[in-house]
Amino acid sequence: MKIKPKLFILVIICLLSSCKHKESGYHNLKEKIEEESKHYQDPGISSEVYIGDIETIEITEGEHTFLIPERKSQLKSYACTECHSKPLSELQQARDQQQAHWEIKIKHANSQTMNCATCHNPGDMNHLNSLAGIEIDFNQSYRLCAQCHSSQFEDWKGGAHGKNIGGWANPRAAMSCVNCHNPHEPQIASKWPVRFNTQKEMERK
């Protein structure tokens, strides 16, 4: 009967010390991240200066709020109505005038699925329009893309698709769809790698 309290103490000591095999006291990295982020406080590091001269607008989509580059001021010939003062049919008939937008080739889905009017609103050239005919601002053109590319849109909002601007810290700024993809020809062409390691090649011969 005298052994019992000793045994009890021994068991307690064993229980207390057995799990402490690592200094940090966590079993794995996932557990550590979860635990340590429970009391997360902003470390006070800012990435704002690295956004630089890029003019941004804040957007909120679902639970994500972040900055994207402002678009309209970057468009060469915005506002569109400066030329598009007459209906398209009339402009197209005026053959004596110089052709506009001749350099644009549409390589985006097939012609059965998409044409100019899928995104552009012939009635209001200064705005884009959704499939349902709802007006979309040029600054929020990602909404247009999101209609079909919904999985990419989800990834983009979360940060898995697309490119971050500036730094990892707050405020979060990300490139919009059109900053990387040409909306008329969204496929990115293949190219050559920017470098070749001649030294490595030599060493391996």
Added chain:
Amino acid sequence: MAEKKKWFQLDLGLSKAQGSGSCGCGKDSGDCGSHSDHPDKEYRLTAEEFDAAVEKELMGETAVSQTQKDGFQQVFDVKMDRRTAFRKLTASLLVGAGAVHTSCSLTAGNETKEKAQIDWEEQFKGNYKLMTKEEKQATVDRLVRSYQLRKKKNIKMSSADASKDVLFGYAFNISKCQGYMNCVSACVEENNQDRNSQMQYIRIHEMKDGEGFKFNEADDNYYHEVPAEGHFYMGTQCFHCDNPPCVNVCPVEATWREEDGLVVIDYDWCIGCRYCMAACPYDGRRFNWSKPEVPEDEVNKNQHYLGNRMRKKGVMEKCTFCVQRSRAGKDPACVEACPTGARIFGNLLDPDSTIRWVLENKQVFRLKEDLGTEPKFWYFMD
């Protein structure tokens, strides 16, 4: 003859007896300015000659040149007489003697004295990991001044410590990477890597679709139009393991894991044994077989002590997640340079960060997860 005798300045009393008089500067040979004459003129060196010798030792130009040999051959295939053996052992002594020599000298200029003083303090400083904030600042100031004296150029060097509530993590989208290698170029430029040996921290592997990761069959030095038909691309670099095996094997604790998860190296404490290189299961570490050289106008002057400052011959280096950038809130150079957005970097402890979103919403995996190294570098697909 006189050339060979340069190192002999340090007489340790092993050869013939020198003049009996010892001097206040701690040496019993050579000229410290307080002796009016010396019995053996042959052993005298001018301040310039001595300074040149110190410089030579510091810059590592006199160390072993047998870079083609590996392993035991490096030791056994070298003709080593007592003289060369001594020379290799006495780098520190030479610096010390140089410092004493120049500081006692009446003829040496102020700049030379300052240089010698800096070399002395740098040679005998402690391990960076154990330094106080003031000591870290002091060594950084010395290195900046030393660069100014030697190259007549100003650099900016930081000794910023890890911030609380920051743990850096990285995600790599293997369905996005197209193998353009912009990341590799940006990394080399940002981190002042040796141009001659074309050292690169990042490797991009071109792998065949549908065969999984086969590193032995992958090509990490391709040169053709990319992306190649039927191939995918994935990058490897230092994964900044949370349980880093490279740190455990370092016999001198010259490499360690910082509080924000970065695995860093004190280049001044590293002895170049390359144990860490052998311990790393991911080929994340690189060794400087020769003195790293970067053209002066290409040197990135925004530096960090633990990051991209100029290295020496015979020390290890590796990716630091661009500590000079990341601790200041900037993305690493590879992340910024990637034209495809395949690289994602951020704070693992911030529940609203993009890296956390990726880890929680995408199917992520790590390399050799079963080793328990806990790399903070995840791969995922769209």
